[in-house]
Amino acid sequence: MKFLILLAACIAISEACSCVQFDSRKDLFCASDYVSRVKVISLKNPNTSPEGILDVTYTVEHICIYRSTVKHLSNKITTPSQNPACGVELAIGKEYLLGGSIDKNGVVRAHLCGIVEEWSTVEDKNALKTYKC
Secondary structure, X not given: OHHHHHHHHHHXXXXXXXXXXXXXXXXXXXXXXXXXXXXXXXXXXXXXXXXXXOOEEEEXXXXXXXXXXXOOOOOEEEEOOOHHHOOOOOOOOOEEEEEEEEOOOOOEEOOOOOEEEEHHHOOOHHHHHOOOO
16 A cells, blocks of 8 residues: 555656756847747647647747847747646736746747736836846
8 A cells, every 4th residue: 555655656757847946037038039928819739638748839829039049939839738748728808927948840839937927917027128148
């Protein structure tokens, strides 16, 4: 019985999202390939069940791009479909401050380890325009 409890605990821990901690908001900002205020327009979820493992894609409108390592930032943002894989859930019609990665194919990605804040709760919005990386 103890073995089963230990096994279940190990599985739960191994499936959890794990992130590197940054000393400051600016450090996280500068570590991101992009940071943008977005409005979520739609969601494309190719999974046919809640246990699906395919990535989901949000279509967004970029209201203000604060940082980007590419010239043209796609309005498609991809994220894992599951929280244990660091996937994020965004609500259609809401505005967010998002920051994450852009892969070598130009796919824009959002994840729990990046910047994911509802715009209405973002503190010191003006500082976003002043960060130098």
